[in-house]
Amino acid sequence: MNMHKPITCCMESTTTRRHSGGSVLSELEGVLLNDSDPFPYFMLVAFEASGLIRFALLLLLWPLVKLLDMLGFHELGLRIMIFVAVAGVRESEIEAVARAVLPKFYMEDVNMAAWHAYSSYDRRVVVTMCPRLMIERFVKDHLRADEVVGCELEVNRSGFATGFVKSTPGSGGSLISARVREIFGADQPDAALVAKPAKPTSSLLSSFCKEQYTTPLLASKLNDVPHDHLLIRPLPVIFHDGRLVCRPTPSMSLLIILWIPIGVVLATIRILVGLLLPMRFIPYIVGIFGGAVVVRGRPPPPPAKSTSGGVLFVCTHRSLMDPVVLSMVLGRKVPAVTYSISRLSEILSPIRTVRLSRDREIDASRIKTELEEGDLVVCPEGTTCREPFLLRFSALFAELTDRIVPVAMNYRLGFFHATTARGWKGMDPIFFFMNPRPVYEVTFLNQLPVEATCSAGKSPHDVANYVQRILAATLGFECTNFTRKDKYRVLAGNDGTVSFKSAEPLVGCVKEVVGFLRCTN
Numbered sequence: 160m161n162m163h164k165p166i167t168c169c170m171e172s173t174t175t176r177r178h179s180g181g182s183v184l185s186e187l188e189g190v191l192l193n194d195s196d197p198f199p200y201f202m203l204v205a206f207e208a209s210g211l212i213r214f215a216l217l218l219l220l221w222p223l224v225k226l227l228d229m230l231g232f233h234e235l236g237l238r239i240m241i242f243v244a245v246a247g248v249r250e251s252e253i254e255a256v257a258r259a260v261l262p263k264f265y266m267e268d269v270n271m272a273a274w275h276a277y278s279s280y281d282r283r284v285v286v287t288m289c290p291r292l293m294i295e296r297f298v299k300d301h302l303r304a305d306e307v308v309g310c311e312l313e314v315n316r317s318g319f320a321t322g323f324v325k326s327t328p329g330s331g332g333s334l335i336s337a338r339v340r341e342i343f344g345a346d347q348p349d350a351a352l353v354a355k356p357a358k359p360t361s362s363l364l365s366s367f368c369k370e371q372y373t374t375p376l377l378a379s380k381l382n383d384v385p386h387d388h389l390l391i392r393p394l395p396v397i398f399h400d401g402r403l404v405c406r407p408t409p410s411m412s413l414l415i416i417l418w419i420p421i422g423v424v425l426a427t428i429r430i431l432v433g434l435l436l437p438m439r440f441i442p443y444i445v446g447i448f449g450g451a452v453v454v455r456g457r458p459p460p461p462p463a464k465s466t467s468g469g470v471l472f473v474c475t476h477r478s479l480m481d482p483v484v485l486s487m488v489l490g491r492k493v494p495a496v497t498y499s500i501s502r503l504s505e506i507l508s509p510i511r512t513v514r515l516s517r518d519r520e521i522d523a524s525r526i527k528t529e530l531e532e533g534d535l536v537v538c539p540e541g542t543t544c545r546e547p548f549l550l551r552f553s554a555l556f557a558e559l560t561d562r563i564v565p566v567a568m569n570y571r572l573g574f575f576h577a578t579t580a581r582g583w584k585g586m587d588p589i590f591f592f593m594n595p596r597p598v599y600e601v602t603f604l605n606q607l608p609v610e611a612t613c614s615a616g617k618s619p620h621d622v623a624n625y626v627q628r629i630l631a632a633t634l635g636f637e638c639t640n641f642t643r644k645d646k647y648r649v650l651a652g653n654d655g656t657v658s659f660k661s662a663e664p665l666v667g668c669v670k671e672v673v674g675f676l677r678c679t680n
Contacts, residue, residue: 181349182282189354192268197289201244202407207260208252217243218412246322250314259650260401262297301394308338400580400650422593429592439490449596456603469534474566476538478577481568484599486510495536503585541643543578547636557622561612567602567633580650
């Protein structure tokens with residue numbers, strides 16, 4: 160066996176040809192992922208599956224985990240992280256976080272040089288120090304692995320994780336040895352991709368394989384692999400969930416915990432100001448409270464009283480704040496069509512919302528009625544998408560008017576996402592305003608010419624697809640055929656219908672307060 164070959168040797172041999180029928184064993188942490196430390200991913204599980212208390216507790220234990228790692232007690236530190244992150248959490252909740260939250264952060268850390276070598280083999284097996292449940296979905300769906308080897312969480316009869324594992328990589332390698340032999344049988348894998356410096360699993364993987372290739376720890380400089388040198392690319396993450404924007408490293412986690420009390424106060428002030436002040440004054444004070452709105456293009460003037468009907472603003476959908484920000488830029492309250500938002504979000508909204516029923520005839524009638532009275536905002540994607548992709552546009556809007564103004568909406572956030580598929584949607588506007596400096600970008604495109612609308616004989620689907628394409632081109636996004644149902648099936652396992660029963664007591668209380676505030680405006 161050839162030992163300690165740099166991974167660049169494997170890259171050079173696969174640039175012009177593909178291994179025929181070859182197989183590879185690869186470590187995940189420190190090889191396919193640049194970072195060999197799984198701590199941020201356990202922090203994500205703690206925050207998203209349990210909450211802030213467990214998140215803070217795991218952060219408090221980080222110095223101990225780091226000390227154990229420096230002293231060579233890697234397995235003990237790993238056991239502590241696993242126990243604190245998952246003990247008492249339902250297995251289904253851990254699996255949901257692994258499906259909806261973790262892939263986004265894993266993908267951002269993929270080492271493209273290691274991927275280039277790994278993807279050149281036909282059969283791929285990935286070994287991880289983390290519980291298999293945490294990484295299997297990402298590795299199989301996005302890194303195209305055939306098998307995953309990792310420790311197994313113990314789960315009691317009620318479906319809750321005990322915090323212990325059935326076997327841990329590094330403990331004599333019993334789990335890895337058994338699983339690898341079960342997967343490959345008498346066949347010997349062609350190559351092992353291992354980290355340098357070596358981890359407890361590295362020597363074990365090398366003993367199974369004909370050749371060993373190493374990648375330096377945190378080999379970020381190897382990521383600049385030309386696209387034409389990649390035989391295949393990892394499948395992109397289009398849908399993801401969770402509240403945290405940044406990977407929760409120890410320093411970032413501490414910053415988030417320290418910011419949350421400040422963010423709650425700041426969000427309260429921002430919401431109250433939005434409710435109390437007239438819409439035309441808000442653009443002048445946004446900067447005072449840390450926000451920013453970047454406007455490009457020329458907003459259309461308000462409809463003249465003699466004009467019959469209004470303009471339909473067709474927006475990309477990044478968060479629930481899209482119609483509110485658009486109204487703020489226009490300096491007037493423009494009603495917005497909504498699909499499935501929480502009652503609390505409707506109450507907190509400074510603009511009027513028009514709830515659709517998803518019955519095509521009823522919804523068409525409601526939109527027509529609103530357009531007869533004036534301007535209206537619609538987001539034909541039907542749901543938000545965080546990544547640079549546009550979901551398929553519903554064609555209903557194109558059937559109802561030929562006065563269509565496309566508006567490209569985008570935002571930049573610091574700590575928290577303002578959308579959720581699995582959590583309570585009523586918190587979406589609060590999380591948006593908890594960010595230190597939320598920035599919105601609003602780009603007005605020209606009103607569609609009559610020849611590009613249904614009035615000129617175009618089909619509604621052609622018009623909708625055309626609007627999707629020009630908005631995607633403006634933002635530098637990619638068009639997809641995915642729909643709202645696709646998103647919720649991936650992230651939440653449902654069709655995205657919102658239930659309001661559990662929020663009724665709180666909604667009633669908030670409704671009274673907001674009603675009073677609006678009366679004083």
